[in-house]
Amino acid sequence: MMYPVFVGLTSAIVVFAALATDAISKFGGVYESDVYWHPPLELVEYKSYRSVRLLEYVIPEESAEAWWDFQALSTTENCGVREIIIYMQHGGYPVINPYNESFPENFYLGRTMMRKLTLKTDNSSAPFVITNPLPGSWFATVVLPKGKSRIGQKGLSRSSCTYAVSATVVSTIRKDIEEISLSDQHHVTLKSGQSDSVFRYLVPTDVHHYQVNVMNCTLSNNDSVEVILCPVSFSVSSQVLPDSDRSSSKVDCETQPAGHCSVGVASPAVNKWSYLQVTRSQGNFSESSEVSFSLEFTMHGCQFFVGMTVAQAYPLKKKHRSPRADSMVYHYSQMNKVVPSSECHLLPSLGRLSMVKKDFTTAFVFPSPYLLPMPMNERIIPDKKTLVTSFEVKKLIDSGGTLKLLLKTDPSKVDSTQYAAVTMCTQKDHLPASVSNGSLPLDCSQGIRLSVNTTLPNNTYASVYVPYPETGTWFITLKSQCINKVAYTKGSTQYEACKHGRAPRAEFSASVGQCVQGECGAHGTCREYISGVYVFSTCNCEGGWRGYGCTDGSQADTMSQELMSVLLLSLSNLFFIPAIVLAIYRWYYIEALVYAFTMFFSTFYHACDTSSVYTFCMMDYNVLSYCDFYGSILSFWVTLLAMARLPSKMRSFLHMAGALGLALGVEYDRHGLWVFVAPAACGIVVMAISWVRMCCKRHSLFPSWKRYLCFLLPGVICAAIGLVIFAFVETEQNYKFTHSIWHAVIAVSIIFLLPPRQKQKGIILDVPSERDTVNLLQTDQCSSSHDLLL
Structure with a gap:
C-alpha cells in the first residue's frame, strides 16, 4: 500500500525551518533542534483498545518546545474524508474513551500531561505545540472512529479504502x-x-x-x-x-x-x-x-531506615535506639546536606516478583531473607511517623498492564479502646510534601489516596486500579492515627496517641496484572495484543458489552435478545431440510450430502459464535468456521453442476476438482471475495455451455420457457436477494436478522433451481429421446404441483 510519504518529509523540513527561526527570536539562550519523522502507519476502525495504533516519540531533556505535525492520509482520492483522534500521553500508554464508555469501579484515570487532538484524512497538516514538555517517552494513540456499521464483504470496492497517519516531531533544546x-x-x-x-x-x-x-x-x-x-x-x-x-x-x-x-x-x-x-x-x-x-x-x-520494630517505632528510652542505624542516617544526611526528619522514615524499595513465562504478572514486595513469595507487605504504621517506600514501573515490562494498589488493616491489632485509621498515598516521582507532618488526612492531591479504618468492617479494605501505568518510580507513603472509641460512639472524632505496643498494623500491595485482575468479568476475555513493539493487555468484550473491563452494558443485549440471536442464526439453517429431501427424491445424493454438511456446520458454527452467554462449541471454533464457509461455497458449486447437462464422467471430475480447489481457496482466505466469485463464475460458464449444447442438439430452447419462468426465475431472484443482503445490507445491529434471511432465501432458491431427476430405469439421459423430451416438457409445466412441493 503506497502513501504520499514525501508530503510528510516536506512538512518536516518546513516545520524545522520555521521552528529554528522562531526559537532564536522567542527564547533567550543557545538552542538546537532535533527532528524525527515517523512513516505512515495504517489504521483500523476502533472497536476496543486492541484496534489502536501506538506511536512513541522521545523528547530530549532541556526541550523548550516540542512541535508535533500529524498528517492523516488515505490510499486514493475517492476515499471519503474521515476524522481521526489522537491522544498523547507522557510516560505511558494513553487511557482513552472515544465512545464515552464507563470504566470499572475503583479505576484511577488521572494522567500526566494528557492531550487530545482531531484531524481529517484530507492530507492536511495538524500542528500541535507543547511548551516546556516533559522529557522522555511520549506515546500517541491513534484512533479511527467507526464509520457506517455495514458489514462489508472483503474485496468489494467500497471497502477498499485504507487510512494511515504519519507524524513529524521537532524539539527545540536549550544547550547553555x-x-x-x-x-x-x-x-x-x-x-x-x-x-x-x-x-x-x-x-x-x-x-x-x-x-x-x-x-x-x-x-x-x-x-x-x-x-x-x-x-x-x-x-x-x-x-x-x-x-x-x-x-x-x-x-x-x-x-x-x-x-x-x-x-x-x-x-x-x-x-x-x-x-x-x-x-x-x-x-x-x-x-x-x-x-x-x-x-x-x-x-x-526522610531518614533512611533499614527496618522498624515496635520498640523502634515507640522507643521507651534513648538507649534503646539503634546507634548503628542513627549513625548511618546522619552520615548520609551530612554528606548530602539534607536535614533529616525524625517523623519520616524511608524504607527499602520494593523488589519485583514476576512470572517468567507470562506478561504483566508482577508483585512488588519487600526483600525476604528466605526468598519466599510474599505479595502482601505487612508493616506497623506508628502514628507519629511517616513511612515511605517505592517501586519501579518499567516500560514495556509493566506499562501494558494494570497497576493494582491495595491497603487493608486488622482491627484485632489495635487496642480495644481505640479505632485506627491508615492512609496510603501513592505518587509518581515525588514524595508528598506533608510527609513530615504527623496529622491526617495526608496531603495527596497529586497522587492516589487510599484510606482505611476500623470503625466498620467494610472500611478495613480499599483498592484502586491504574490502567497502563506511567513508567518511573512510584512512592508509597503510609500514615496512621488512633481514634478514641468512646468519643466516636458519641459522634465525635477525637484523635489521640496510639497506646504503646498497639500501633496500627497495615497490609499493602502493589502489583501489575492483565486487564482487571486477569479477567474481564462475565462478558469478555482478557487477551494480549501488539502494536509495533508495544505489547498491552485489553478486554475483548462480547454481547454488546463495552469498556476497559467489559462493564458498560448500556448497549448490551438482554438475555432474551441473546437467546433470540442464537436461535435465529442457528435454526434458520433448517430451511435446508426441504432442499435435502428434494435432492434425495430426485436422486441427487452428492448434492443432498453437501446440503446436509452445510446445514450441520452452519448451525453449530453460529451456536458457537453468536453469543457469549448461550454458547455451544462442539468442535474447535476454527474448524466450525472453516467448514461453514467451505460448505456454503461448495453448495453453490454442486447446484450449478446439477443444473448443467453433463456426461457422468465429466460431472464426477468437476465435483472432485471443485472440492479440491475450494478446500485450498477457503483455507487461503475464507473471507475473500474471489473464493466465492471464482467457483460461481466457473459453474455458470459450465452450465451455460451445456445448455447451449443441448439447444443445438434439440434445435429448441433448453430448458423450456415455462421452466425459466416458473422455476429458474424465482430461484435466481431468491439467490440474488440473498447475495445482496449478504454483501451490502448486513450491519452489526441487524446481523441476526439479515443473516438468518440469507440462510432462508439461499435454501429456498435451491428448491427452485434443482432440476428434475435425470435417471429413468437406471439409464442416464445425456441426450434425451423424443419420448423423453415429451416427458421432460410435461414435467416442466407450471401446473406440476409435484415439483412445486418437492
Whole structure:
C-alpha cells in the first residue's frame, strides 16, 4: 500500500525551518533542534483498545518546545474524508474513551500531561505545540472512529479504502544550561547584557522539601559596587525548563528584604533533573551592570531506615535506639546536606516478583531473607511517623498492564479502646510534601489516596486500579492515627496517641496484572495484543458489552435478545431440510450430502459464535468456521453442476476438482471475495455451455420457457436477494436478522433451481429421446404441483 510519504518529509523540513527561526527570536539562550519523522502507519476502525495504533516519540531533556505535525492520509482520492483522534500521553500508554464508555469501579484515570487532538484524512497538516514538555517517552494513540456499521464483504470496492497517519516531531533544546550540586554553595554572575541563566541539579531520593537561598547579592557598575535589593527573579521547576509565567515556585528578590531572598519547593521530583532559572529584573537598573550573588540549598528529607520494630517505632528510652542505624542516617544526611526528619522514615524499595513465562504478572514486595513469595507487605504504621517506600514501573515490562494498589488493616491489632485509621498515598516521582507532618488526612492531591479504618468492617479494605501505568518510580507513603472509641460512639472524632505496643498494623500491595485482575468479568476475555513493539493487555468484550473491563452494558443485549440471536442464526439453517429431501427424491445424493454438511456446520458454527452467554462449541471454533464457509461455497458449486447437462464422467471430475480447489481457496482466505466469485463464475460458464449444447442438439430452447419462468426465475431472484443482503445490507445491529434471511432465501432458491431427476430405469439421459423430451416438457409445466412441493 503506497502513501504520499514525501508530503510528510516536506512538512518536516518546513516545520524545522520555521521552528529554528522562531526559537532564536522567542527564547533567550543557545538552542538546537532535533527532528524525527515517523512513516505512515495504517489504521483500523476502533472497536476496543486492541484496534489502536501506538506511536512513541522521545523528547530530549532541556526541550523548550516540542512541535508535533500529524498528517492523516488515505490510499486514493475517492476515499471519503474521515476524522481521526489522537491522544498523547507522557510516560505511558494513553487511557482513552472515544465512545464515552464507563470504566470499572475503583479505576484511577488521572494522567500526566494528557492531550487530545482531531484531524481529517484530507492530507492536511495538524500542528500541535507543547511548551516546556516533559522529557522522555511520549506515546500517541491513534484512533479511527467507526464509520457506517455495514458489514462489508472483503474485496468489494467500497471497502477498499485504507487510512494511515504519519507524524513529524521537532524539539527545540536549550544547550547553555550549567549543572550544579546541591551540597555546595554556588556563585552566580549575570554579566553585562546577560538577561538570564539556567542551572540544573539532581534532587536526592529522600528529599521531600528544599529551599533555595540567595545570599551576598551585589550590583557592579563602572567599577563601583553597591549592596542593594537584588535585581533578579527566580523560577524553579522539576523535570522541565522553568516558565516564569506558570511556575508556582518563583520569587522576585526586589520585593524581598535585603539578604532574605529565598524560594521553597515542596514535593520535588527526586532523581530527576530540576531547573533553576535566574532572570534579571526589568527595573531601573542598567543592563550593562553586573549582578553577583551566591546560591545555597537547604534540603529536608526522610531518614533512611533499614527496618522498624515496635520498640523502634515507640522507643521507651534513648538507649534503646539503634546507634548503628542513627549513625548511618546522619552520615548520609551530612554528606548530602539534607536535614533529616525524625517523623519520616524511608524504607527499602520494593523488589519485583514476576512470572517468567507470562506478561504483566508482577508483585512488588519487600526483600525476604528466605526468598519466599510474599505479595502482601505487612508493616506497623506508628502514628507519629511517616513511612515511605517505592517501586519501579518499567516500560514495556509493566506499562501494558494494570497497576493494582491495595491497603487493608486488622482491627484485632489495635487496642480495644481505640479505632485506627491508615492512609496510603501513592505518587509518581515525588514524595508528598506533608510527609513530615504527623496529622491526617495526608496531603495527596497529586497522587492516589487510599484510606482505611476500623470503625466498620467494610472500611478495613480499599483498592484502586491504574490502567497502563506511567513508567518511573512510584512512592508509597503510609500514615496512621488512633481514634478514641468512646468519643466516636458519641459522634465525635477525637484523635489521640496510639497506646504503646498497639500501633496500627497495615497490609499493602502493589502489583501489575492483565486487564482487571486477569479477567474481564462475565462478558469478555482478557487477551494480549501488539502494536509495533508495544505489547498491552485489553478486554475483548462480547454481547454488546463495552469498556476497559467489559462493564458498560448500556448497549448490551438482554438475555432474551441473546437467546433470540442464537436461535435465529442457528435454526434458520433448517430451511435446508426441504432442499435435502428434494435432492434425495430426485436422486441427487452428492448434492443432498453437501446440503446436509452445510446445514450441520452452519448451525453449530453460529451456536458457537453468536453469543457469549448461550454458547455451544462442539468442535474447535476454527474448524466450525472453516467448514461453514467451505460448505456454503461448495453448495453453490454442486447446484450449478446439477443444473448443467453433463456426461457422468465429466460431472464426477468437476465435483472432485471443485472440492479440491475450494478446500485450498477457503483455507487461503475464507473471507475473500474471489473464493466465492471464482467457483460461481466457473459453474455458470459450465452450465451455460451445456445448455447451449443441448439447444443445438434439440434445435429448441433448453430448458423450456415455462421452466425459466416458473422455476429458474424465482430461484435466481431468491439467490440474488440473498447475495445482496449478504454483501451490502448486513450491519452489526441487524446481523441476526439479515443473516438468518440469507440462510432462508439461499435454501429456498435451491428448491427452485434443482432440476428434475435425470435417471429413468437406471439409464442416464445425456441426450434425451423424443419420448423423453415429451416427458421432460410435461414435467416442466407450471401446473406440476409435484415439483412445486418437492
